[in-house]
Amino acid sequence: MRKLIDTPTPTGEREKQGVVHVSKKHESAERQVQGTANYVDDVIEPQGTLYAAVGLSKCAKGTIAHVDLSAVRASEGVVDVVTIDDVPGHKDIGPVFEGDPLLANGEVKFFGQPVFAVLATSVTLARQAALKGHIEVVEAPPVLYADEAHAQQTFVRPLHRFGQQSTRVDDTFDNAQHKASGTLSIGGQEHMYLEGQVSLAIPDEEDRMKIYTSSQHPSEVQKLVAEVLDIKLHRVMVDMRRMGGGFGGKETQAAQWACIAALLASRNRCAVKLRLPRFTDIHVTGKRHPFDNAFDVAFDSTGKIEATRMIINGICGHSPDLSDAIVDRAMFHADNGYFLGDSDIVGHRLQTNMVSHTAYRGFGGPQGMIMAEALIDKIARTIGSDPLSVRKRNLYGPTTGTTTPYGMEVEHNLLPEMINELEQSAQYWQRREAVSAFNRESPVIKKGLALTPVKFGISFTAKHLNQAGALVHIYTDGSIQVNHGGTEMGQGLHTKIGQIAANEFGLDLDMIEVTATRTDKVPNTSPTAASSGTDINGKAVQNACITLKTRLAKRYAESLGLGERVDEVVFTDQHVVLGKHSITFPELVQQAYFARVSLSSTGFYKTPKLQYNRDTGEGRPFFYFAYGVSMSEVSIDTLTGEYTVDEVNVIHDVGSSLNPAIDIGQIEGAFIQGMGWLTTEDLKWNENGKLISENMATYKIPAIGDTPKVFNVKLFGRKNAEDSIYHSKAVGEPPFMLAISVWCAIKDAISSLSGYTLDPQLDTPATPERVLNAIAAIQNCASEGSSI
Structure with a gap:
């Protein structure tokens, strides 16, 4: 007998602990290991x-x-x-x-x-x-660079802007106690x-x-x-x-x-x-968009942000593809978890003569979010404060503000609590003292430490894509076939969908078969993207299951002469139960078949609460935010620019996890992929526009040896406050941006050469060459007493 969790779901059904909220192996794991899983x-x-x-x-x-x-x-x-x-x-x-x-x-x-x-x-x-x-x-x-595209006015789509009126931002800047500026060239990714x-x-x-x-x-x-x-x-x-x-x-x-x-x-x-x-x-094929961004920030003596200007330049390639929405999402996430004060954010979609860049995990979000961390680092080193203190001081909240630059209220903000938990559990301040002490005694190797947050909006920003369909068949032996509009690319979507269907019917997972995605079964599907696969398709499958359960419950109650008690029918442990009466699920399915009850149903779901006016740049483009915090410690060799990621600690918010093993795997994989984007994966085009990082010998993705020596991942375990599927949260894209802590830690190590008074210019990817150049620049400025 399964142990039940007594908290009701939004549909009134109880979630069986043995089917959801527990680790289950990937539905194709054995076939993939054996080489029998079929690909195209x-x-x-x-x-x-x-x-x-x-x-x-x-x-x-x-x-x-x-x-x-x-x-x-x-x-x-x-x-x-x-x-x-x-x-x-x-x-x-x-x-x-x-x-x-x-x-x-x-x-x-x-x-x-x-x-x-x-x-x-x-x-x-x-x-x-x-x-x-x-x-x-x-x-x-050919046009290959951002400055060339601006000079020749080549754009794939018009610019987009949101925030306060520029005159208001200008007034705040004019009266600010401190101001700082910065630029960042952000590389793409294959x-x-x-x-x-x-x-x-x-x-x-x-x-x-x-x-x-x-x-x-x-x-x-x-x-x-x-x-x-x-x-x-x-x-x-x-x-x-x-x-x-x-x-x-x-x-x-x-x-x-x-x-x-x-x-x-x-x-x-x-x-x-x-x-x-x-x-x-x-x-x-297109890559992650390279970006060339810039910011101006005004702040007070404590580092609290008062106003922000940001220019987001997405290098789109030769055609629009999805660049309009990708640059939008970079703009949406330029605040990360921070209140930017009076803000003016402009996004350009630059046309260049290279392959048309396209969607990549995070969909522009990482290229915007890293700007928030860049300006926080700049503020911290300007006022001589630890970056974590400045980060905490600027989080969305009652003492700063709760409205994003695009007018969405930040509700249920978990970052203050999550940062505090990681700060304590990973011993940030003790390790900060140890790192500083090490750096004072070590002339060549320098250590860096950074703790950074993630706030990532979940939903397609194109409202019409936030819908999903499903088709569920019950066969006469009680086995169930599920089809939905999402696609399986190794992320475990079909596994979670199977768990949802099994939970709804009170069955074991092996009674559920999730079949290939086909346009003749579920029509007009949205892409499996925007981290929405389980959110929308899981709800659609649940909707179809509820329809079928309603039919079966009615049939069972009426067969007992208890039609008025149909709402009391429960599907649990391979049985259907009404009071003291019980029947196995296959037996009831047989009865329903002979009684000519339909054993097939479609399901549908559309994400609620979404409304965004792109003309005004205001509204609620996201159903909810997913949160995460990561702390990274690195060591760099100041003579070569080489470095290692020594320890990473992560706490990530996936709501009430449907499958902890799959979710942790997604977090770990996303972090390493994000680390590759920021450190080793260097796309290079020559002067003729030919991509020259064109194979695995000239383009370096992270290998097993690049995995941090210590890598601790913990799920936060807080139920989603919104009515998502079983109050879980999306996990595909948000943890990718946890790796920004590695980039910030590398900058922290370089900054130690100036006594943490200078913020290094470190474009991404932070290859050893770029790190070495940043070290040289810091040393020159420190010796001359100038700023970067």
Whole structure:
């Protein structure tokens, strides 16, 4: 018999401790370890499958004068070659705004842009043929940097602004006791998913098409394939069982390869697979947006912020893609957990001649949030205070303010309590004294310490995406099949969905099967992004389960002649119980089947309380905030710039965790990925616009040896005050930004060279070269008595 938690859920059902709020292994764990988990490239290919590859441009900007593909067509094994002129329907596959041609359309916009696609009898022959195209381009100088984009006024979308009127901000600055300014160049990040971009298109009767694709947004793939082929959406079925990682890189940018495969499959009436080799994948898919940001901050003698100006420059690449919303989210999170006083925040979407940058875990939030920590560090060193003290002094609260620059009230703020807990449990002040003492005695190795918070808004900022659907079937043996609109990319979404369904019916987890995401089961789905996968899809599944339980409860109560007591029916421990009466779940399902009770139901959910007016820059774009705090200690070698992350302590808020093991795994993985973004992952383009950090030899993601020697993660364990699924909170993106504490700790170690009086200029990623340059700058300024 399971032990029950007596706290009722919003639906009145009790949560069984043995099904939810406990650690359960990932539903695919055994298959993944054994190598039997099927990914798109493992789907058994139909007879006669052919293989596609793409031919790429060799310059970053210019007008296409002539394309000669005769050598491609004559190459061994080639069956078909297509260009943009062969597309029967839409030629532009931009997800929100136009600007993303399926293949280059008269002009080259970035180095490595696909110009044509080739179909051949083998992968090798297709890729060899793709190298033989002759593309003549009248080249023009590419725009690659933020200052160039501003100078030439090249933007993918108009600027956006929110905050107080600039005159009010100006007045506060004019009367401020202290002012400081800063700039920060923030590097991008390659997704480096284990499974690359891949799609398999299988033509069906007449103009119908089946698509297997590694995508976070099957419904968008369905729509774009239909538009490219000039057919109705109901003719296209997209199937997505699992991805080998996505991190946002497969939210919009998986669609292009599915569309190309579908185009070739439609033309040749055969199955077509297009799988990008890693080298090509890195060149043709977008990254996390690099940003070049700046701030001005006014504050009093205690470090309390009075006014803030911030300029957010997102380097978007050649097209809008999702950049409008990504820069918006950077602006939304430029405050992190702090009240910025009178504020004026401006976001620019800069167009450059590089691959169109796209969604990445945090979706712009990290590039905004790090600015808040940068200005706090600047304030602390200006007034000679410990950064933690300044952080605590500026947290949202009754002594500062509770309204964000975009007009949302910060309710249920957990940061003061969480910071206090970590400050005590990880012994911040004792370790601060030990670090300072060590640095006084150590001439070469310097230690740094930082404790930073995270406040991250949960919801799609595009309101219409905050909806989800589900489909639940009960079979006559009592087993249950669940389908929903979310996609599994290794994060454990299907595991949590299975737990939710099992809990609702009072069954063991092995009675639930969560099937592949398919557009013919749940239509018009939102992408699995914005950390919303479990929140919205879990609620949709719960909604379908409640409908089915209501039908079954009515049938059972009426069969006992107790129809008036239907509200007392309970589903628990494989049984359905009404007072002293009890029946096994499969027995009741059999009864319901013979009584012609429907054993299938859809479910739906839309996130409540959301309203945001983008024209005025005010409203409530988020359902709730997720919080976290992290403390990092580092050691740097002042002679080489090399460093180690020695200890990390984290407390993170996931509400009432549905699955602690999965949530802790997500926190650990996100932290390490965030650490890679801030320290080692250095995207480099040459003067011609060619990406030169194009493989694992020239681009360094964190390895097991980069994991902190001591790495402690604790869940905060506070129920979500909002009515989320079982009062849990999102976990996918928020912990990524916990790694900002590593960057701040590195800066702290460098600052020790000036007696903590100077704030080092340390752009990200903080590679050893950049650290060494920052050390030299601090030493020069300290010896000259000047400021950075």
